Amino acid sequence: MPLTNGDIGAHPAHLLPGQKVMDCTKALEVLEKEYTRRDGLDAKSLLDSQKNGGLTYNDFLILPGYIGFPASEVALDTPVTKRISLKTPLVSSPMDTVTEHSMAIHMALLGGLGVVHHNCSAEDQAEMVRKVKRFENGFILDPVVLSPTTTVGEARQLKEKWGFGGFPVTENGKLRSKLVGMITNRDIQFHPSLDDPVTSAMSTDLVTAPSGTTLTEANAVLSRSKKGKLPIVDSDGNLVSLLSRSDLMKNLHYPLASKLPHSKQLICAAAVGTRPDDKVRLQQLVDAGLDIVVLDSSQGNSIFQIEMIKYIKAKYPQLDVIGGNVVTREQAASLIAAGVDGLRIGMGSGSACITQEVMAVGRPQAASVFNVSSFAARFGVPCIADGGIQNVGHIVKGLALGASTVMMGGLLAGTTESPGNYFVSREGQLVKAYRGMGSIDAMEDKKAGAGGKNSKQSNAGTARYFSEGDRLLVAQGVSGSVLDRGSVTKFVPYLIAGLQHSLQDIGVKSLPKLRQGVLAGEVRFELRTVSAQAEGNVHGLHSFDKKLYS
DSSP: OOOOTTOOTTSOOOSSTTOOOOOGGGHHHHHHHHOOSOSSBOHHHHTOHHHHOSOOGGGEEEOOOOOOSOGGGOBOOEESSSSOEESSOEEEOOOTTTOSHHHHHHHHHTTSEEEEOOSSOHHHHHHHHHHHHHHSOSSBSSOOOBOTTOBHHHHHHHHHHHSOOOEEEESSSSTTSBEEEEEOHHHHTTOSOTTSBGGGTOBOOOOOEETTOOHHHHHHHHHHSSOSEEEEEOTTSBEEEEEEHHHHHHHHHOTTOOBOTTTOOBOOEEEEOSSTHHHHHHHHHHHTTOOEEEEOOSSOOSHHHHHHHHHHHHHOTTSEEEEEEEOSHHHHHHHHHHTOSEEEEOSSOSTTBOHHHHHOOOOOHHHHHHHHHHHHGGGTOOEEEESOOOSHHHHHHHHHTTOSEEEESHHHHTBTTSSSOEEEOTTSOEEEEEEOTTSHHHHTOOTTTTTOTTHHHHOHHHHHTTOTTOSSOOOSBOEEEEEOOBOHHHHHHHHHHHHHHHHHHHTOSBHHHHHHHHHTTOSOEEEOOHHHHHHTSOOSOSOOOOOOOO
16 A cells, blocks of 8 residues: 555655665764765865866855854954954955045954055155044044144144044144143134134133053043043143044944054055155155055065065064065065065956956966965965955955955945945946056056156056056056945945854854864865856846845
């Protein structure tokens, strides 16, 4: 008599006829004893170029592990140089359509790092660095100080220049002079005469703290007071530093902010080239408070970069240097030997880059990251995976292959904080201009040379691609546009949350644990065929709306 559906009665069904069914409680024991080789591939086997060719991020997946913790417990702390660590492994690219002071400020506030581009005059770049360093402070050790003869109109101009409006007034207009008052935006906003001195409008009823007050004590005084600024004075009443209420609020809203431990200022990086003029530029950046310099070159293994690294390490030992770009161990070894504190990995993998197509030189990004970072790790040199990042999954893959951070260009170019204006495309979509630094548009930009005859010699694009002396420019990048992504204050937290959930799926609670698991062969990988890649994306739908976060 045939069995009815769902009723096996006395005749149990077997998946494989004739095979004995084992005790289910012994599954883990059988796995350990009989399956000595773990499922999937280890990283070294996966990235074996002789067997699998050069792989990109889309060519493989990371296999899931065991989840024994919530995603919120995943820590993303990671080094970006030998001496400086970040709370999140996200870095914005030094491109003139990606990172100026606004992007650098917000990337630092969100726990990452912004690298200010150098396709502008040295003065403009130094000014951008200065704005980043002044944006959030603990004790402001070099506040903008006014003298009693400064006019209300001049105070307004200073507010427009610096973006804040609270200035201490001292007897001679300098630090370590007797404090006589504070002038704020509220004092001058409706003042009838711009020619009046600030003494006619300033506040003299001040709350101060004595020199030697700790940051914690000063924050407590400021939080109890109704004032926006807390001047720190010595026993003679001379101004020695300043504390801002707005910085207290930023500490509450941005707990992951990348700050120096001693000054509480945001960490700022900036790019320079390797020409003699870049030494002059670098001095201005150092004077503005620069923490990390990134040597910007499409091919970092050059005599110019090696000499620049040695020069910087000798003259500015307090300054961390990131070299690159490199894609092979041989390239990396030269820069490591010269003394770099970090490396950028990538050549031709950026969304707006055509170096591999035009020059036939470069390397698929996954292969580059794994080979260079595994070599650099032996010397304690952190690596940045630069290029090819299109989504959260690519970030995770770059980090799994050994990079300590990832650098993003096109992914951040459509955000509110990137330079440039929005416009409506032919399709009616809101977009923003984006271009590779090797594009003709970028290499012909005259801002770096202030519009002079030698603009090409000062241009960041021509310097990056060794084209300063070329009569005919050969493009290694394109110009285009990217869709609006909103503010990085929403987009970057989405990336961070995605990273945490991905590491949770893999079964690791931190980036060092991820790298350790990959090195030990515990984190496993799988190659993807073209069909597998199609299967892993949206398919079979008539239409769909791909909303990434809410």
